[in-house]
Amino acid sequence: MPVILATDIIIYLVFLVIIAGIVLARNGDGYLSQIWQHLKKNKLAMACMIILVLYGLVALGDSIRWRDKIEPAPNATVASSKTTIYSANAHSLLDRALSGLRAKDEKTFSAPLATKLFVKETLEITAADGTVKTVREHPPLKHPGSHLLGTDKVGGDVLMAALKGVRTGVVIGTGTTIIIIPFAILFGVFAGYFGGWVDDLIQYIYTTLSSIPGILLIVSFMLIFGSEGYQGGVIKESDLWFGLFVPSDRLFWLCVIMGITSWTDLCRLIRGETLKLRELEYVQAAKAFGVSNIKTILRHIIPNLMHLVLITFILQFSGLVLAEAVLSYIGIGVGPEMGSWGNMINTARMELSREPVVWWSLVGAFIFIFGLVLPANIFGDAIRDALDPKLRLGRK
Amino acid sequence: MFTYITRRLLYAIPILIGVNLLTTLLFFYVNTPDDMARTMLGEKNLTPEIVENWKKDHGYDKPLFINTKEDGLSKVTQTIFFQKSAPLLWLDFGSSDRNNVDIAEEIRGRMWASMAIAIPTFIIGIATFLTFSMLLAYARGTYLDIWGVTLCVVMMSVSALFYIIGGQFFFGKMLKLFPISGYDTGLHAAKFVILPVLIGVIGSIGGSVRFYRTVFLEELGKDYIRTARAKGLAERTVLFKHALKNAMIPILTNVVVSIPFLFYGSLIMESFFAIPGLGSFTIDAIGSQDFAIVRAMVYLGSLLYIAGLILTDISYTLADPRIRLE
Numbered sequence: 200m201p202v203i204l205a206t207d208i209i210i211y212l213v214f215l216v217i218i219a220g221i222v223l224a225r226n227g228d229g230y231l232s233q234i235w236q237h238l239k240k241n242k243l244a245m246a247c248m249i250i251l252v253l254y255g256l257v258a259l260g261d262s263i264r265w266r267d268k269i270e271p272a273p274n275a276t277v278a279s280s281k282t283t284i285y286s287a288n289a290h291s292l293l294d295r296a297l298s299g300l301r302a303k304d305e306k307t308f309s310a311p312l313a314t315k316l317f318v319k320e321t322l323e324i325t326a327a328d329g330t331v332k333t334v335r336e337h338p339p340l341k342h343p344g345s346h347l348l349g350t351d352k353v354g355g356d357v358l359m360a361a362l363k364g365v366r367t368g369v370v371i372g373t374g375t376t377i378i379i380i381p382f383a384i385l386f387g388v389f390a391g392y393f394g395g396w397v398d399d400l401i402q403y404i405y406t407t408l409s410s411i412p413g414i415l416l417i418v419s420f421m422l423i424f425g426s427e428g429y430q431g432g433v434i435k436e437s438d439l440w441f442g443l444f445v446p447s448d449r450l451f452w453l454c455v456i457m458g459i460t461s462w463t464d465l466c467r468l469i470r471g472e473t474l475k476l477r478e479l480e481y482v483q484a485a486k487a488f489g490v491s492n493i494k495t496i497l498r499h500i501i502p503n504l505m506h507l508v509l510i511t512f513i514l515q516f517s518g519l520v521l522a523e524a525v526l527s528y529i530g531i532g533v534g535p536e537m538g539s540w541g542n543m544i545n546t547a548r549m550e551l552s553r554e555p556v557v558w559w560s561l562v563g564a565f566i567f568i569f570g571l572v573l574p575a576n577i578f579g580d581a582i583r584d585a586l587d588p589k590l591r592l593g594r595k
Numbered sequence: 596m597f598t599y600i601t602r603r604l605l606y607a608i609p610i611l612i613g614v615n616l617l618t619t620l621l622f623f624y625v626n627t628p629d630d631m632a633r634t635m636l637g638e639k640n641l642t643p644e645i646v647e648n649w650k651k652d653h654g655y656d657k658p659l660f661i662n663t664k665e666d667g668l669s670k671v672t673q674t675i676f677f678q679k680s681a682p683l684l685w686l687d688f689g690s691s692d693r694n695n696v697d698i699a700e701e702i703r704g705r706m707w708a709s710m711a712i713a714i715p716t717f718i719i720g721i722a723t724f725l726t727f728s729m730l731l732a733y734a735r736g737t738y739l740d741i742w743g744v745t746l747c748v749v750m751m752s753v754s755a756l757f758y759i760i761g762g763q764f765f766f767g768k769m770l771k772l773f774p775i776s777g778y779d780t781g782l783h784a785a786k787f788v789i790l791p792v793l794i795g796v797i798g799s800i801g802g803s804v805r806f807y808r809t810v811f812l813e814e815l816g817k818d819y820i821r822t823a824r825a826k827g828l829a830e831r832t833v834l835f836k837h838a839l840k841n842a843m844i845p846i847l848t849n850v851v852v853s854i855p856f857l858f859y860g861s862l863i864m865e866s867f868f869a870i871p872g873l874g875s876f877t878i879d880a881i882g883s884q885d886f887a888i889v890r891a892m893v894y895l896g897s898l899l900y901i902a903g904l905i906l907t908d909i910s911y912t913l914a915d916p917r918i919r920l921e
Binding site for chain 1: 609610613614617618621622624748749751752753754755756757760764768859862863866877878881889892893896897900901
């Protein structure tokens with residue numbers, strides 16, 4: 200029985216858009232294939248793209264989920280065995296692929312690739328002659344050498360936790376912008392195209408929104424809406440629509456509020472560009488021919504804004520991923536049951552005061568964040584260069 | 596210029612009303628005044644009278660936006676929204692809902708700690724960013740520039756949490772140079788201030804240096820620079836005398852907006868380093884659902900933002916005499 204979260208749809212959308220872009224570029228859309236030709240020359244950008252695709256695939260794998268059927272108990276009555284019961288846990292493709300790793304849990308901390316547990320325990324060792332000695336020793340692991348990044352306090356694999364954080368990071372990085380794009384285009388184009396009181400009203404709305412300190416808005420919004428809907432972990436029946444769709448989850452609300460705090464920049468950018476476009480000859484010509492406003496906007500204005508949207512989408516990505524970690528860390532991001540690098544860092548920070556230091560959880564999370572944000576930054580710069588020659592500064 | 600500033604200030608009023616409207620809507624979306632009274636009183640055997648009394652004492656006994664019981668103008672004025680928002684316009688913050696603390700008093704007491712962190716971070720930050728970015732622009736195209744930009748991209752890809760936790764661990768725990776977190780009054784505060792300032796600067800060095808470098812490079816590509824070079828001026832003179840002055844507009848756009856916020860402090864840094872400033876004050880208030888404090892701080896924040904925008908415009912006229920505010 201498949202289960203779809205609101206945030207899963209975001210991931211599907213991102214992939215659909217990318218696939219559509221590839222198809223268009225292959226079928227000779229001049230603009231897109233031009234960008235592609237430009238990108239292909241940049242080896243570093245291509246390497247970064249491959250890393251980003253890998254992250255994306257992990258996120259996609261973690262967004263395809265279904266609930267298993269629970270076999271009715273043998274002594275169940277006939278009536279109850281007729282209705283199929285599904286497990287409350289909707290494991291994703293990623294969960295299932297990593298089930299081997301999940302099963303290999305230890306008692307508590309162990310260093311990366313260690314063969315022994317990190318803490319000492321009182322062990323009873325039977326010597327060769329049959330005498331039993333009690334010693335304080337590091338007990339051997341159940342699965343020595345199989346934890347690439349070690350294990351955490353409850354013995355869970357750190358690599359597994361870090362991989363589970365990928366989806367959260369990718370959803371925040373892409374979903375936030377995807378949610379705001381329609382609104383930013385609508386408001387920005389209307390303000391720029393119609394001017395007058397429409398412009399005044401829209402400018403008033405975004406000045407008001409941007410004058411509230413962003414972090415305050417996020418904190419108060421999450422305190423109100425964050426507790427609604429799916430929080431991660433077991434899915435409650437009350438959160439499900441028709442047994443397969445979860446319309447509201449905490450991560451989705453986080454995307455919404457991050458979007459509200461960040462849409463003003465894109466809106467302002469689009470408004471300014473529309474103001475410029477409005478005065479161009481071909482738009483004036485369309486007006487002179489009596490083309491309706493809506494048609495002019497759809498055919499002449501919006502296609503010429505798409506490069507701004509794409510640039511914003513890519514440049515905002517890394518900042519949003521970093522912000523998610525900070526928000527989850529201070530406890531207003533995703534819930535503790537949903538994998539997130541911020542949550543990992545939060546639990547791991549306490550262990551820094553141990554002697555010797557438990558560093559691998561923290562380092563694991565930071566490597567995963569860095570591994571996503573650095574390629575995103577480099578790739579974003581390459582795309583911006585390819586899209587907007589005006590912004591190609593300081594290059595010869 | 597005077598008329599310009601007056602107009603901008605008048606334009607600020609609808610924005611501030613909008614901000615208050617939004618805060619009130621957000622806060623009362625799930626929380627009715629009754630819920631609020633119950634959380635604040637927190638007693639087990641609450642009678643409706645106690646709740647009503649609390650609401651009356653704190654001014655939450657009226658309808659939210661429109662009072663249908665009144666006539667004329669009082670329809671709008673005899674509401675929670677109007678009664679609570681109007682005094683804010685003349686900066687009367689009132690007292691907190693929970694302990695009846697005077698909010699203005701509290702802000703005056705806490706702002707020093709916020710400023711002790713924010714002002715050094717700001718000044719040292721600007722000086723560092725401008726120095727490095729001018730160095731990179733001066734050495735454009737060389738290995739120094741290429742590696743410098745690469746380092747910037749790497750540094751801006753590292754999570755802020757890494758700088759904070761890593762800094763606390765390395766300087767605080769391993770080298771034992773500074774206390775990990777906390778604050779003290781007077782001159783003793785110095786040793787608590789150094790670490791957050793240092794981390795604050797290092798954390799934003801990557802993005803800022805890269806940004807200012809592009810600003811300088813754009814300026815260096817212009818015709819008047821070519822003229823200056825053609826005259827035979829030293830590259831240093833070109834960079835500091837000609838380019839820096841003309842790059843002031845984009846720099847000011849970025850810098851001046853944040854000046855009023857120096858007093859507001861940084862929410863994130865304050866909560867990490869346990870600084871008893873305005874940032875932690877706000878976070879605590881949100882946690883304890885104290886509407887009065889949240890409203891005051893949000894209002895103050897937007898006021899400072901608007902002040903920042905006006906200051907930016909004024910600073911333009913100082914940097915570039917061609918710009919007139921009308």
